[in-house]
Amino acid sequence: MKHDFYYIIRPTTILSDLLDQYTTNHHTQLEASLRNAVIWQKQPGRTFVGWEAEHAAQVKLLFLADWIETYQETTEPSFKALLGEILGEPPYSVELFNRWWTLEVVRSSLREVTHEAQALSPQTYTQFAPTGFPQVDEWLASQQSQKSGQST
Numbered sequence: 177m178k179h180d181f182y183y184i185i186r187p188t189t190i191l192s193d194l195l196d197q198y199t200t201n202h203h204t205q206l207e208a209s210l211r212n213a214v215i216w217q218k219q220p221g222r223t224f225v226g227w228e229a230e231h232a233a234q235v236k237l238l239f240l241a242d243w244i245e246t247y248q249e250t251t252e253p254s255f256k257a258l259l260g261e262i263l264g265e266p267p268y269s270v271e272l273f274n275r276w277w278t279l280e281v282v283r284s285s286l287r288e289v290t291h292e293a294q295a296l297s298p299q300t301y302t303q304f305a306p307t308g309f310p311q312v313d314e315w316l317a318s319q320q321s322q323k324s325g326q327s328t
């Protein structure tokens with residue numbers, strides 16, 4: 177079975193603290209992109225045992241390259257200062273990535289939520305207590321009634 181690889185990239189606490197110092201109203205989208213987790217995917221293909229470290233290093237460098245290319249042309253002074261503090265001077269490295277971001281590698285076959293929900297038996301849905309979230313509780317009730325209607 178071939179698996180997809182998912183790479184979850186998150187800012188470190190150090191980066192989050194640094195961003196707090198540079199917060200501006202002009203770059204909220206940019207700041208959000210630095211503060212939020214990013215998920216990258218590698219389609220299944222030929223993967224050799226023992227290459228996990230190499231795959232992770234490649235993803236880290238690709239992330240840095242993408243990030244640098246996307247934001248290097250900024251003209252806003254405070255953001256230029258932030259970029260300088262994060263990047264420093266070339267050559268850039270995996271260690272630079274490791275200072276500012278973390279990488280979690282998930283090797284999995286993707287399961288589709290809707291498909292999984294439809295495959296459950298009617299009895300399964302009746303075993304759950306209300307969540308207190310109206311939309312979730314409505315969904316559970318809907319699944320219970322649909323499943324009950326299908327089994328009669």
